[in-house]
Amino acid sequence: MCESTNLNPMPMWQSWLIFLGAGGIATILFSFATPWWIGLGLRSDQALLLNTTTLLICLIAIAVVLYGRENRPWTWRAIKTRLRIRNITRKQWMLVGVGIIFVDLTYIGLQVTRGPIVEIVPEWFKAPHRADSSINYAGDYMALLMFSGMIFLNVISEELLWRGCILPRQEASHGRNTWWIHGIQWACFHWFKPWDLIPILPGALLYGWLATRTKSMIPGLVLHFGLNGLGIILLAAQVFGSS
Numbered sequence: 001m002c003e004s005t006n007l008n009p010m011p012m013w014q015s016w017l018i019f020l021g022a023g024g025i026a027t028i029l030f031s032f033a034t035p036w037w038i039g040l041g042l043r044s045d046q047a048l049l050l051n052t053t054t055l056l057i058c059l060i061a062i063a064v065v066l067y068g069r070e071n072r073p074w075t076w077r078a079i080k081t082r083l084r085i086r087n088i089t090r091k092q093w094m095l096v097g098v099g100i101i102f103v104d105l106t107y108i109g110l111q112v113t114r115g116p117i118v119e120i121v122p123e124w125f126k127a128p129h130r131a132d133s134s135i136n137y138a139g140d141y142m143a144l145l146m147f148s149g150m151i152f153l154n155v156i157s158e159e160l161l162w163r164g165c166i167l168p169r170q171e172a173s174h175g176r177n178t179w180w181i182h183g184i185q186w187a188c189f190h191w192f193k194p195w196d197l198i199p200i201l202p203g204a205l206l207y208g209w210l211a212t213r214t215k216s217m218i219p220g221l222v223l224h225f226g227l228n229g230l231g232i233i234l235l236a237a238q239v240f241g242s243s
Contacts, residue, residue: 006070007070007168007169007172008070008169008172009169009170009172009173010166010169010170010172010173011173012173012174012181015166015170015181015182015185016185018062018166019185019186019188019189020188020189020191022055022058022059022062022161022189023188023189023190023191023192024192025055025058026055026192027125027191027192029051029052029054029055030048030051030128030129030192030193031124031125031128031129031192033047033051033054034047034048034051034128035127035128037050037051043132043135044128044132044135045132045135045143047128049146049147049150052150052154053150053153056150056153056154056157056158057157059157059158059160059161060157060160060161062161062165063157063160063161063164063165066161066165066166067079067082067165070082082164082168083160083164083165083217084163084164084168084215084216084217085164085216085217085218086215086216086217086218087216087218088214088216088218088219092210092213092214092216092219095210095213095219096210096218096219096222096223099206099210099219099223099226100222100223100226100227102202102203102206103202103203103206103223103226103227104226104227104230106199106202106203107199107200107202107203107227108199110198110199110202111199113195113198113199114195114196114199117194117195117197117198118195121194121195126195129193136238137235137238137239138238138239138241139239140239141239143235143239144232144235144236144239147231147232147235148232151225151228151229151231151232154224154228155221155224155225155228156221158224159217159220159221159224160217162182162186162189162207162220163207163211163217163220164217166182167182167208167211167212170182171212178208178212179205179208179209179211179212179213180205180208180209181208182207182208182211182212183201183204183205183206183207183208183209184201184204184205186204186207186208187200187201187204187205203223203227206223207219207220207223207224210223
C-alpha cells in the first residue's frame with residue numbers, strides 16, 4: 001500500500017503518456033530546435049544548454065500541474081510529505097553509496113552498445129547531439145558555472161517529477177512491481193537519444209528499486225548527482241587545464 005494518503009493510482013497508460021511525451025518534447029528540442037539555434041549563431045553547446053533548460057522547465061511545469069490537480073496545500077510541509085523528501089537510515093545510505101558505483105560502472109561499461117544503435121539512427125536525429133570537440137573551455141569559468149547550474153536543475157526537476165510525483169502514484173497501482181515498471185519507463189523517457197537506452201537501463205531500475213524500498217526521494221537525488229556529476233568533473237578538468 002502506498003504510504004502517502006489520498007493518492008489516486010496512476011494507470012499504466014497515463015504514466016507511459018507522461019514519460020514518452022516528455023521524451024517527445026526533448027526530441028523536438030534537441031533534434032529540431034538545436035539546428036535552428038545554431039543557424040541563428042549559437043554554438044552547439046550553447047544550444048544544448050538552452051534546449052536542456054527549456055526541457056527541465058517543462059518537467060517542473062508537469063510536476064506542478066500534477067501536484068495541483070491533487071488539491072493539496074502549497075505549503076512546504078505538505079509538499080515535503082507528498083514528494084517524500086525525507087531522510088533515510090544509515091543502512092539505506094550504504095545502499096545508495098554502492099548504488100552510485102553500480103550506476104556509474106554500468107553506464108560506462110555499457111557504452112559499447114552505443115555503436116550499433118548509432119549506426120541505424122538517421123543522421124538528422126543524432127547530429128544535434130554530437131559534441132563540438134573544437135570548443136576550448138580552458139579558463140571558461142562561466143561555462144562551468146552555467147553547466148553546473150543546468151546539471152543541478154536537471155537532477156532536481158527529474159527527481160521532483162519522476163520519483164516525487166509519479167512513482168508514489170504508480171505504487172498505488174502496481175504495488176511491488178512498481179520498481180521495474182518505473183525503471184523501464186524512465187529509461188524509455190530517454191528515447192530522444194536511443195543509443196543511451198541500454199546504458200541507462202540498469203541504473204534506471206536501481207532508481208526505482210531504491211525509491212520504492214526507502215519511500216524517499218533522497219536516494220534518487222544522490223544517485224542522479226553521482227552520475228551527472230561526471231560530466232561536470234570532465235568539464236572542470238578542461239576549464240582548469242592549460243589552454
